[in-house]
Amino acid sequence: MRDQTRSTLDKLSIDHIVKRFGPSVAVDDVSLSIPTGELVCLLGPSGCGKSTVLRMVAGFEMPSAGRIAIDGEDVGTLPPNRRPTGMVFQGHALWSHMTVAQNIAFGLKLRHLPRATVNQKVAEVLELVGLKGFEHRHPGQLSGGQQQRVAIARCVVLEPKILLMDEPFSALDAHLRVRLREEVRTIQRRLGLTTVFVTHDQEEALTLADRIVVMNAGRIEQIGTPDSIYGRPGTRFVAGFIGTMNMIETRVQGGAARLGPIAIAVDAPEGPVTLAVRPEDFSLVEVGSAGSVAGVVERIIDLGAFRMADIRIDAGLVLKAQIGKGRRIAVGDTLALRPEHLILFGADGTARPAAIPIAA
Amino acid sequence: MTSLSAPLGRQKRARRFPVGLLLVAAPVILVVALVIYPILSSLSTTLNVDVAGAGRFSLANYARFFSDDQSLRNLRFTAWFTTTTVALLFLVCLPLALYLRFSFGRLPAFVQAIATFPLFVPGIIVAYALIRFIGPNGTLQSLLDAAGLHGYRTPYLTTWGPVIGLLWEGIPLTLLVLVSGLSQVPQAAIDAARDVGAGPLRILVFIILPLIRNSIIVALSLEFLRIFGAFTQPYLLGPASPESMGVYMQRTFGDLQDPVQAATQAMITFLCCSVAGVIYVRTIIANRRAGR
The missing domain is CATH 2.40.50.140 (Nucleic acid-binding proteins)
Incomplete structure (x- = not known):
């Protein structure tokens, strides 16, 4: 299915991408356009290809066919370290040997920023995610929610053009999930970050997203606002999957x-x-x-x-x-x-x- | 209910207690009889000198060792080939372990099988095989001659002989420990580093090596202990002088019939090895505390 509602000024354009692993097709002719500042949720059951789409945008997987462009520039052949994206992983993926501040500062140091700038940016982003005062703790000394906030801070501090989130709250309890989801929405809106959020939790998608992309068996079933996806499901699969x-x-x-x-x-x-x-x-x-x-x-x-x-x-x-x-x-x-x-x-x-x- | 169940629980614990003690009794007795007692006995022997038929505390045996050029040369040689072999093991095994961790398919499985093969070959066989391979007129020299490369100088019976033999012997264990450590590094941690802009070298230096630090320490301290006390490879592949502490001890005990000086050499060897032993034990305890 092709998302035909967007213009050429989109922040992220995914054009007919396909991903094959041997004989199996994980992503089958997916096209999607996301304008600046929008939060789009890729929603679907396990194995539907939503994480593979995200990993292709991040550069961890290369598409078998199709084109991925950010700000109109084809990034399909670039490795992850040269793409203007930031990814929050399912299991936090914090580096356990580094403190909170070192985790956040690592990417900044790779960009050879002056130490004072690095320290200032780390302090600002820690305040943004509500972890001021936790600079010198190691990930093992933090709760699951705090670890996920550090992971978000680590991405946000690099000011990526596109924030990618791969089921970031799936390992957290229901209460914390709801709270963090609201915090992510607040941060995303405040910074105007274009965000692609992968989840299999329909409630999460319905409460977070500007638009939802429902996927099944590697293909897009329907793209729409939460209201339209819930109220006017386009296919039998979407009707059965949502609510x-x-x-x-x-x-x-x-x-x-x-x-x-x-x-x-x-x-x-x-x-x-x-x-x-x-x-x-x-x-x-x-x-x-x-x-x-x-x-x-x-x-x-x-x-x-x-x-x-x-x-x-x-x-x-x-x-x-x-x-x-x-x-x-x-x-x-x-x-x-x-x-x-x-x-x-x-x-x-x-x-x-x-x-x-x-x-x- | 509580007042009844609590004493019952204590009774159950009391009944289990002797069983636990019995389970650890056998290994504890063995360690005391075969390790602790010989160490204390040797220490006592080396710290006593016979004065008019009576034993007296003295550091004379140690003073004799440290004032003897040959003893010091042998200690330095042992320390040199131990640290050199341990360093080479790290340099050889780390790239291999990284390849095995991050590659998939038949070739990595084949490489792992080849690399762990020496684990199943007795040391003396390895030594004789190496003599035939790197020795004078051995396979390597024949191949080089056939290729027109003359002037080969064999490392056999030089200070590099034991290094080559011990390196060959040490690869499997070091590799297995490093691969095991690398398998504990989550792919997401590496992906996250790539995502923030790190290239392969920075990922290795700033992410992978710190995360497998404990595995590196365990592998290298175990190899240090093994190599420092090695006998077969230095005896068969090394020079007549200087000689390894293991060979020196055997010669002092057997040929020179000087058991007290041999025990002194053993205590000094033990003290050198105990440094690596302490590092190993501290790492194991730190791992347990961290729940790794």
């Missing part, structure tokens, strides 16, 4: 698809299709109401802000519905659900265009 989605396998016959007893008029050819409904897109109505489907509550999970109910419609169909805290329900109750927003995926897995009227 919770009820996937209802059915058929189109005579211009309508069936969801239990409801006939839904659709603009699709005859044959198998998938209807997708988010749990929060069901409204509870009176049993027997027009356009509704009734079922028995099998299980209720309290998720704090709301409850998630499994409602059995028939022998082969259980729907998940989000139920507000104000509504009293119990296992065994009969409820009627009316889908307020439906997405239709054809046999090829791609979404069919828009509004689907619901008939009684």
Whole structure:
């Protein structure tokens, strides 16, 4: 898939890159353009090629085909030490024999900056990541979150044109992940850093990104804002991968698809299709109401802000519905659900265009 | 509940205690009988002189050693070929270990097999093989002659003879320890250095070598201990004079029938080796404390 929404003034341009490892294709014809200051998340399951794309941008892997340009300049053949990128690794990758200050200063010293400038930059970046006073500690004396902040500081201090982050918070606990994610967003916005962030955590992508690139099996499935990716998934894979989605396998016959007893008029050819409904897109109505489907509550999970109910419609169909805290329900109750927003995926897995009227 | 379970736990610990002691008893007794006792006995022998049938504390045996030119020459020679061989081992094994760590495929596996081969060859076989190879009219000289390169001077029976033999013997262990140390260096640490702008040489000097510092110390201190006390290679490949401390001790004990002076030479050798021993033990303890 080609990202066609961007101009030639992009900070990073990835043009039809392919990466093969022997006979297997890890990245298959990926194109992406990122303008200055944008934070883009590469999101996908393990092995989908997202880290390989990042490593090719950083220069740790060379593309088998295609072009990578930064500020319009082809960097495809440059080694990592000659690219204007900075990478934050999954496992911090701090040098355990160096102190925090030495870790951060290492790249600056390689650039032969005067000692006073190095010290000043190290102090500034430590203040930025909230680690002032930790200069003389070794990585082993820091918590996981502090180590990751040092790793970020080590990159940011070199003022890279593009910041690359490879699942930087995957080894941290959930609380710390949320906090660091907010801090990264703040730093990224303050410095206006163009950032590519790899994650398999959809929540992380949805909260962090300006745009999300969903990848699967080496290819881009969809590129869009978090809102569009969540609300208007372009493929069946994206719909299933992002958030919770009820996937209802059915058929189109005579211009309508069936969801239990409801006939839904659709603009699709005859044959198998998938209807997708988010749990929060069901409204509870009176049993027997027009356009509704009734079922028995099998299980209720309290998720704090709301409850998630499994409602059995028939022998082969259980729907998940989000139920507000104000509504009293119990296992065994009969409820009627009316889908307020439906997405239709054809046999090829791609979404069919828009509004689907619901008939009684 | 707590008051009952606590004494029970102590009883269990008390029952386990003798088992633990028994497990370490055998090696401890062996070390005391075969290492500690002989050291103390030798020390006592060398620090006593017989005066009118009675033993008296004296440093006379050590004074005799350090005032004897031949003894000092032998000690200096042993120290020279030990440090030279250890330095050469580092220079030969580090590039090999780096190649094995950062290369993949059949060739590195083949190189590793060849490099570790001497581990399975007895020292005396190595010495005779080297005599046939580097000795006068040996394979190397024949090959050079055939290539028109005359004037070959064999290192056999020179001070370089033992260095070559000990180097050949020492490569496998040094290489294995260095490769093991290098395997502990995370690829991400190297990638991070490349990412901030470091080239291969700077990565080696500022990242890899400091991270494998302990492995280097362990490998080189073990080799120092082995080489300083070596006998076979210096005896078969080295010159008649100066001679290694091992050969000197054997000759003093067997040919000169002077067990006290041989024990004095052994104590001095032991003291030299104990420097490397202390460095080795300190490194091991530091590793354990750091949880590595």
